[in-house]
Amino acid sequence: MRKLLLTAILLSSTYVGVFSATSPFEKAIWIPYWQKTAGASTTLANLKSLTQISPFAFELQTDGTIKDALKINEEPWVSLIAEAKKKKIKVYPTILSFPHNDNEKNLQYLLLSQKKKRTAHVKDIVALVKKNKFDGIDIDYEAKLAESKPYFSAFLTELSTALHKDKKKLICTIEARTPPESKYATTSKEILSKVDYANDYKVIGKVCDQVRIMAYDQAGDDANLVNQNKSVGNIYKPVADIEWVKKVLNLALFDIPAKKLILGVPTYGYKYEIIPAVGTTSMQYSRIGSMNFNYADELARSLNIPPVRSSGGELSFTYGTTTDIYGKDLGSYKQYLVWYSDAIAISDKIRIAKLYGLGGVVVFKIDGGNDPKIWQVLK
Known part of the structure; x- marks a missing residue:
């Protein structure tokens, strides 16, 4: 670990560019448009704890146009952005691209790979930033085909150049990458030869002003940690185990300067139905949906169940019932697992980032449903 930390420090010290040695420790948030009223209200009351805000999100359409799902020129965004600017808090709205099927992935690929389309897309983004007087833009293009790698790199390079001409910044949001030796239960040259990525960390680390790494939604992505917990009988469905987060960062820091890297941390969790083992099959966990802190906390209190903090730093509890949350009969006794993040888990990740x-x-x-104590740890 000390060797890896030393490597990270050496890598970051060689970078000279947008961020200097005196760069502040950024404290940024994403505010989703589907909970914009509660999210903006909570944010307004706690702006002093932040350095950046990102309304989430404009949405990239399959035809290459950018949909204003935020309705950015309406309330509550107008008041929130105005107040943020008064307090010199940077505003970097997000553009999200998340294809849901092969056809949408192919269309995303064509947008990035065809020079004419890519150039037009860059111009559209720059125009959006200038028109609304944003400080820059946050690009969150996920679920890309691996074949998109050189073209996504070209897109970011061209967008960075265009934005910098107007003194605007490019924020790049990328998926977390689990090291192959941890991701797979066993590895071989054959397995490793098939590992391919759509994000070129070296290029991203060079052309993006900041790189936000989404170190969450881990689930079973680290086979080593899954097996370690299974061997001692632990239930293990983390959103972001602190040990996994360290692995993700150690890998990213080989290519991305430390001062550019912004650690993404979750405020939420998930609820699972526990499917009992039958015969030779092992116990299974079927994810039902997401859970914010407030709902999970209220549920635990109503059931008089104290949540347990896992070795990975997050909270969880299990319960059984014959009725759903509305009192409707489920037809049989069912067991559930709730796993989620709170202010302490977030504080642990802030400590690691520092x-x-x-x-x-x-x-x-x-979104108004997060642990209210989060603002204390962000100060």
């Missing part, structure tokens, strides 16, 4: 010398943290998401 220990690693990162540029800051970004919280997903502020």
Whole structure:
């Protein structure tokens, strides 16, 4: 670990560019449009704890146009952005691209790979930033085909150049990458030869002003941690185990300067139905949906169940019932697992970000349902 931390420090010290040695520790948040009223209200009351806000999100359409799902020129955004600017808090709205099927992935690929389309897309983004007087833009293009790698790199390079001409910044949001030796239960040259990625960390680390890494939604992505917990009988469905987060950062820091890297931390969790083992099959967990802190906390209190903090730093509890939350009969006795993040889990990740010398943290998401104590740890 000390060797990896030293490597990270050496990598970050060689970078000279947008961020200097005196760069502040960024404290950023994403505010989702589907909970914009509660999210904006909570944010307004706690702006002093932040350095950046990102309304989430404009949405990239399959035809290459950008949909204003935020309705950015309406309330509550108008008042929130105006107040943020008064307090010199940077505003970097997000553009989200998340294809849901092969056809949408192919269309995303064509937008990035065809020079004419890509150039037009860059111009559209720059125009959007200038028209609304944003400080820059946050690009969150996920679920890309691996074949998109050189073209996504070209897109970010061209967009960075265009934005910098107007003194605007490019924020790049990328998926977390689990090291192959942890992701797979066993590895071989054959397995490793098939590992391919759509994000070129070296290019992203060079052309993006900040790189937000979404170190959450881990689930079973780390086979080593899954097996370690299974061997001692632990239930294990983390959103972001702190040990996994460290692995993700250690890998990213080989290519991305520490002061550019912004650690994404979750405020939410998930609820699972526990499917009992039958015969030779092992116990299974079927994810039902997401859970914000408030709902999970209220549920635990109503059931008089004290949540347990896992070795990974998050909270969880299990319960059984014959009725749903509305009192409707389920037809049989069912067991559930609730696993979620709170202010303590977030505080642990902020501590790691500072220990690693990162540029800051970004919280997903502020929607009025997060642990209210989060603002104390962000100060």
